[in-house]
Amino acid sequence: MTQLVWNGLFVGSFYALVALGYSMVYGIIKLLNFAHGDLYMLGAFSGFAVLSALGGVSAAMTLPVLMAVLLLTMVSTGLAGVVLERVAYRPLRGAPRLSLLITAVGASFAIEYGMRAATGPDPRVYPVRLSGTSIEVFGARLTLQQLALIGVALVLMVGLNLLVTRTREGRAMRAIALDPRTSALMGIDVNAVISRTFFLGSALAGAAGVMAGAYYGKIDFLMGFLIGLKAFTAAVIGGIGNIPGTMLGGLVLGLLESFGTYWLGGEWRDVFAFGVLILFLTVRPTGLLGERVTERV
Amino acid sequence: MNETTKAPEAPRKIGAQRPQTRLSKLFDNRWVGLVGLLIALLVPFVNASNYTMSIMTTAAVFVMLASGLNIVVGFTGLLDLGYAAFFAVGAYTSGILATRFDLPLVATVPAVIVVTVIAGVIIGAPTLRLRSDYLAIVTLGFGEIIRITANNLPVTGGPSGIYGIPGLTDSPVSLYFVTVVIVAIAVIGASRLGRSRLGRAMRFVREDEDAAEATGVHTYRVKLAAYIAGAVWGGLAGVLFAGQVSAISPNSFTFLYSATVLMAVVLGGMGSVPGVVLGAIIISLLPELLRDAADYRFFIFGVLLIIVMIVRPQGLWPARSKEALK
Numbered sequence: 316m317t318q319l320v321w322n323g324l325f326v327g328s329f330y331a332l333v334a335l336g337y338s339m340v341y342g343i344i345k346l347l348n349f350a351h352g353d354l355y356m357l358g359a360f361s362g363f364a365v366l367s368a369l370g371g372v373s374a375a376m377t378l379p380v381l382m383a384v385l386l387l388t389m390v391s392t393g394l395a396g397v398v399l400e401r402v403a404y405r406p407l408r409g410a411p412r413l414s415l416l417i418t419a420v421g422a423s424f425a426i427e428y429g430m431r432a433a434t435g436p437d438p439r440v441y442p443v444r445l446s447g448t449s450i451e452v453f454g455a456r457l458t459l460q461q462l463a464l465i466g467v468a469l470v471l472m473v474g475l476n477l478l479v480t481r482t483r484e485g486r487a488m489r490a491i492a493l494d495p496r497t498s499a500l501m502g503i504d505v506n507a508v509i510s511r512t513f514f515l516g517s518a519l520a521g522a523a524g525v526m527a528g529a530y531y532g533k534i535d536f537l538m539g540f541l542i543g544l545k546a547f548t549a550a551v552i553g554g555i556g557n558i559p560g561t562m563l564g565g566l567v568l569g570l571l572e573s574f575g576t577y578w579l580g581g582e583w584r585d586v587f588a589f590g591v592l593i594l595f596l597t598v599r600p601t602g603l604l605g606e607r608v609t610e611r612v
Numbered sequence: 613m614n615e616t617t618k619a620p621e622a623p624r625k626i627g628a629q630r631p632q633t634r635l636s637k638l639f640d641n642r643w644v645g646l647v648g649l650l651i652a653l654l655v656p657f658v659n660a661s662n663y664t665m666s667i668m669t670t671a672a673v674f675v676m677l678a679s680g681l682n683i684v685v686g687f688t689g690l691l692d693l694g695y696a697a698f699f700a701v702g703a704y705t706s707g708i709l710a711t712r713f714d715l716p717l718v719a720t721v722p723a724v725i726v727v728t729v730i731a732g733v734i735i736g737a738p739t740l741r742l743r744s745d746y747l748a749i750v751t752l753g754f755g756e757i758i759r760i761t762a763n764n765l766p767v768t769g770g771p772s773g774i775y776g777i778p779g780l781t782d783s784p785v786s787l788y789f790v791t792v793v794i795v796a797i798a799v800i801g802a803s804r805l806g807r808s809r810l811g812r813a814m815r816f817v818r819e820d821e822d823a824a825e826a827t828g829v830h831t832y833r834v835k836l837a838a839y840i841a842g843a844v845w846g847g848l849a850g851v852l853f854a855g856q857v858s859a860i861s862p863n864s865f866t867f868l869y870s871a872t873v874l875m876a877v878v879l880g881g882m883g884s885v886p887g888v889v890l891g892a893i894i895i896s897l898l899p900e901l902l903r904d905a906a907d908y909r910f911f912i913f914g915v916l917l918i919i920v921m922i923v924r925p926q927g928l929w930p931a932r933s934k935e936a937l938k
Contacts, residue, residue, distance in 0.1 A: 347745045406922045414921045416691050416748055417878055420871060421917025428911035540867070544756070547749050582764045589753035596746060597738035 327569020352543020396517025680845025
C-alpha cells in the first residue's frame with residue numbers, strides 16, 4: 316500500500332514537472348503547446364549527448380555530475396523552446412485557434428522525426444543509471460536516488476512558484492495572462508515575456524527528460540508523446556493555467572495511475588489515465604483548483 | 613515618408629473583389645469533380661497491375677477518410693486528432709461480425725453505422741460542450757484508448773488482430789471500381805451536407821460560435837451532428853479498408869495515421885471538398901513516389917504543416933463560399 320503511494324508520488328512528480336510548462340504557456344497565451352512532450356524528449360537526448368561527451372562517469376560522482384548535466388540541459392532545452400515559439404507560434408499570434416493547434420501538431424512531428432532522422436530510430440541506453448541503496452520508509456522500498464529526484468522536482472516547482480508570485484517578471488506574466496493588449500500599454504514587452512515563459516516551461520520539461528532518462532535508463536524519439544498527453548491530463552486535473560493546481564494534478568494523476576495499475580493490470584494503465592481525463596472534463600472541466608472562467612465575447 | 617508609398621490595401625473579402633484568374637475559374641468549375649471521377653475510373657484501363665490497383669484503392673479509401681474528417685475539422689472547425697479511432701471502430705466491427713457469423717461484408721454495414729454513431733456520441737457528448745482545444749486532446753486520448761483496447765481484448769484478437777475478412781469482390785480491379793464508386797458517393801454526400809442548412813450552421817459555428825448561438829443556432833447539436841457524421845464516414849471507410857486488406861491489427865490505427873489524414877485535409881484546404889480530395893490523393897500517393905525519402909517523410913509532414921499554416925492557411929485549393937459573392 317505505502318509502496319503504491321510512493322510509486323505514485325514519484326511518477327507524479329515527473330508528470331507535474333512536464334505539466335507545469337504546459338500550464339504556464341496555456342495560462343499566458345491560451346495555446347496548447349502540443350510539442351511540449353517533445354521538448355521533454357529533446358531534454359533527455361541533449362542530456363544524453365552531454366553525458367556521452369563527458370565520457371565515463373564514476374559511480375561515486377553520479378549525483379553531482381547529474382546535477383551539472385541537468386543545468387546544462389535545462390538551458391539548451393529552454394533555448395529550443397524559445398526558438399520553437401519564435402519560428403512556429405509567433406507568426407500566428409492572433410490567428411484562429413485552429414491554426415495554432417495545427418501548427419503545434421506540426422511542430423511536434425517535426426521535432427520527433429527530426430530527432431529520428433538525426434539519431435536513428437533505435438532507443439539509446441543512458442550512460443548513467445541511477446540504481447543504488449534502497450531504504451525502508453513506512454514499509455515501502457525506495458532508493459535514495461528516487462528521493463533525490465523527488466527533491467529536485469520539488470525545489471524546481473517551489474522556485475517556479477516563487478518566481479511567478481513574488482517577482483516583477485512573474486507579475487508581468489500574470490498581467491499578460493489577464494489581458495495582453497493592456498499589458499503592452501502598461502509598458503510590458505509582451506513578446507519578450509512570452510519568450511521567457513517558453514524558456515522556463517521548456518527548461519522544466521528538459522529537466523524532467525534527463526531525470527527520466529537517468530531513472531529508466533532508456534530513451535527514444537517517441538518518448539515525449541505519451542508523457543505530453545499525461546502531462547496535459549495532469550494539468551487539466553489540477554486546473555490548467557494554475558501553478559499550484561498543476562503540481563497537485565501531477566501528483567494526483569501519479570497516484571491514480573499507481574492504484575489503477577494495481578487494480579486493473581499494467582496494460583490498462585494508459586486507458587485508465589485517459590478515462591480519468593474524460594471524466595474530469597465532464598464533471599469538473601476547471602480542475603481541482605481552477606476558477607470558473609467565463610468567456611468574454 | 614517616401615512619396616511612392618502605396619496606400620494600404622483595403623481588406624479583401626473572400627472571393628468577392630478578387631479578379632478571377634484562369635486558375636480560380638478552374639477551381640470554381642463544377643465539372644472538375646466529374647472529370648476527376650472519370651480519370652479515376654479510367655486508370656485500370658491504362659495500368660491494371662496488382663500494385664497499381666492496391667495503391668489506388670488505398671488512396672480512394674484515404675480520400676473517403678479525409679472527406680469525413682473535413683466535415684469535422686473543415687466545416688465545423690473542431691480539431692479531431694483521433695480520427696483513426698472511428699476508422700478502427702468501423703473496421704473492427706465489420707471484421708468481427710464478418711468472421712464470427714460468416715456474413716458478407718456488405719451485411720455488416722448497418723451494424724457499423726450504429727456502432728460508429730454510438731462511439732461518436734460517447735466521445736462527443738461530454739467533450740463538445742468544452743473549449744475546442746480540449747476536444748483536440750480528448751480525441752487524441754480516445755484514439756489511444758481504442759487502439760490499446762483493441763490490443764488487449766480477446767474479441768479483437770489482441771496484437772495480431774483479425775484475419776480472414778472476406779473481400780467485397782473477387783478481383784483487385786473490380787474492388788477498385790466498387791471502392792471508387794462508393795468513395796465518390798461519400799464525397800458527393802459530404803459536399804451536399806456542406807451546402808445544406810446544417811452545413812451552413814456548421815460553418816457559422818466555425819466562424820463565430822457565440823454569434824451563432826445568439827442567432828438561434830443550437831451550436832451543441834450542430835457540433836454533435838458534425839461529429840457523428842464524421843464518425844460514420846470514418847467507420848464506413850473502415851469497412852472498405854477491412855475488405856481490401858482482409859487482415860487488421862491495432863498497428864493500422866495509430867496516432868500517426870490520424871495525423872496523416874489531418875495533414876491531407878489541411879494541405880488541400882480545410883472546408884473545401886475538392887481541395888481535400890486533392891490533398892488526400894497527394895498525401896497517399898507521395899510516399900509511393902518518394903520511397904527514398906521515407907526516413908524524412910514525417911519530418912517533412914510536420915514542417916509542411918507549420919509552413920502551410922503560416923503561409924497559406926486556406927490550403928492548395930481553397931474553399932470559396934458562394935454566399936460571399938451575393
